Amino acid sequence: MPSSSEKRKADHLSLCATDDVAYKNKTTLFEQIELIPRALPELRIQDVDTGTSIAGKSLAAPLWISAMTGGGSEAVAINKELAATAQELGIGFCLGSMRPMLSDPARAADFKVRDVAPDALVMGNIGATEIMRNGPGPSLEAIAKIGADGIGIHLNPMMELIQPGGDTDFTGVIDAIAALVEAAGDDLTVFVKETGCGLSWRDGEDLKKAGVGVVEVAGAGGTSWIGVETLRADGAQERAGKIMWDWGIPTAVSTAWMVDKSFTVISSGGIRSGLDIARAVAMGAALTGVAAPLIQAREKGGISLVREYLDDLIFGLKIAMVGCGAADLAALSSVPRVLGPDLSRWIETGWQGR
Numbered sequence: 032m033p034s035s036s037e038k039r040k041a042d043h044l045s046l047c048a049t050d051d052v053a054y055k056n057k058t059t060l061f062e063q064i065e066l067i068p069r070a071l072p073e074l075r076i077q078d079v080d081t082g083t084s085i086a087g088k089s090l091a092a093p094l095w096i097s098a099m100t101g102g103g104s105e106a107v108a109i110n111k112e113l114a115a116t117a118q119e120l121g122i123g124f125c126l127g128s129m130r131p132m133l134s135d136p137a138r139a140a141d142f143k144v145r146d147v148a149p150d151a152l153v154m155g156n157i158g159a160t161e162i163m164r165n166g167p168g169p170s171l172e173a174i175a176k177i178g179a180d181g182i183g184i185h186l187n188p189m190m191e192l193i194q195p196g197g198d199t200d201f202t203g204v205i206d207a208i209a210a211l212v213e214a215a216g217d218d219l220t221v222f223v224k225e226t227g228c229g230l231s232w233r234d235g236e237d238l239k240k241a242g243v244g245v246v247e248v249a250g251a252g253g254t255s256w257i258g259v260e261t262l263r264a265d266g267a268q269e270r271a272g273k274i275m276w277d278w279g280i281p282t283a284v285s286t287a288w289m290v291d292k293s294f295t296v297i298s299s300g301g302i303r304s305g306l307d308i309a310r311a312v313a314m315g316a317a318l319t320g321v322a323a324p325l326i327q328a329r330e331k332g333g334i335s336l337v338r339e340y341l342d343d344l345i346f347g348l349k350i351a352m353v354g355c356g357a358a359d360l361a362a363l364s365s366v367p368r369v370l371g372p373d374l375s376r377w378i379e380t381g382w383q384g385r
């Protein structure tokens with residue numbers, strides 16, 4: 032008999048395999064970033080350098096596969112296939128929540144990917160509430176066991192509020208994060224992520240105080256995790272979920288705020304093209320992440336379609352770089368750009384509390 036958390040993860044996977052869980056009326060606002068094109072780029076596409084490095088690892092492109100939990104028995108296959116693809120392409124890979132491994136050490140096998148991804152950037156993942164309950168020790172031991180380069184802590188209060196049986200107490204989270212950052216020391220990268228609602232400027236202030244240096248914004252405009260839970264909920268939670276479906280900070284906005292707060296920023300939530308990646312880097316992101324489209328591609332055409340999707344993202348980034356005359360990511364980050372009215376209004380208005 033699958034446990035209730037295994038059943039939940041299997042539901043998540045099957046709901047995310049379709050695009051019915053996207054934001055309905057809110058976008059990432061990446062479409063409101065126009066990079067100024069060059070008619071005289073003076074570049075050859077084969078010379079464009081998309082390489083970068085993070086957490087001591089070199090990457091062939093500013094991209095990672097964002098955290099995704101495999102449902103029950105599918106976890107092993109999903110993690111191994113995605114990690115092997117990341118290794119092949121020279122991009123990063125984040126595991127989904129390692130909570131099952133913390134409660135049942137036998138599940139460590141689901142998260143061990145170093146056999147297929149010996150050199151890739153591999154990150155672990157755990158919910159903030161887990162660290163609140165048990166302190167940093169068990170999570171750090173789990174990371175050591177699988178040989179990951181770091182750990183991402185996910186925050187998802189609105190998703191929990193709509194999730195049947197989800198958490199309702201979000202006090203003490205900042206202190207728990209600070210304790211993990213301290214216990215991790217300098218050798219392990221700790222990053223904090225949302226799961227699709229984005230991080231606000233004030234969240235950034237709190238995370239800075241907690242000692243966090245790297246954030247993954249996971250903003251609004253891609254997969255709506257409130258949408259996912261709404262489809263699983265009933266009664267008051269289902270009714271509230273329908274109202275809250277589009278809750279969140281557009282990814283381009285959250286990216287701009289976190290760059291302003293001097294974090295190393297991973298821009299994610301609705302990254303769907305190489306042009307989105309180019310726009311995120313132009314706004315100051317160090318890296319970008321993609322999640323649900325890879326599960327959808329795997330469902331449709333197996334790992335070869337996942338590979339094709341990722342190849343297309345990287346090719347699209349290169350095309351965009353030639354288009355604006357940027358030979359490398361440093362040049363891309365200083366390409367002149369024009370921001371549309373909604374994006375400018377969001378960015379400026381959200382800074383009110385500074």
Ligand SMILES: Cc1cc2nc3c(=O)[nH]c(=O)nc-3n(C[C@H](O)[C@H](O)[C@H](O)COP(=O)(O)O)c2cc1C
Binds near residue numbers: 128249300321
């Ligand atoms: C099937 C699936 C499972 C996920 N599980 C996790 C998880 O365990 N931990 C986490 O931090 N985020 C999880 N996420 C959220 C993603 O990492 C990402 O932040 C979010 O889906 C937005 O990105 P997207 O629009 O590219 O899907 C999951 C996403 C998907 C699609």
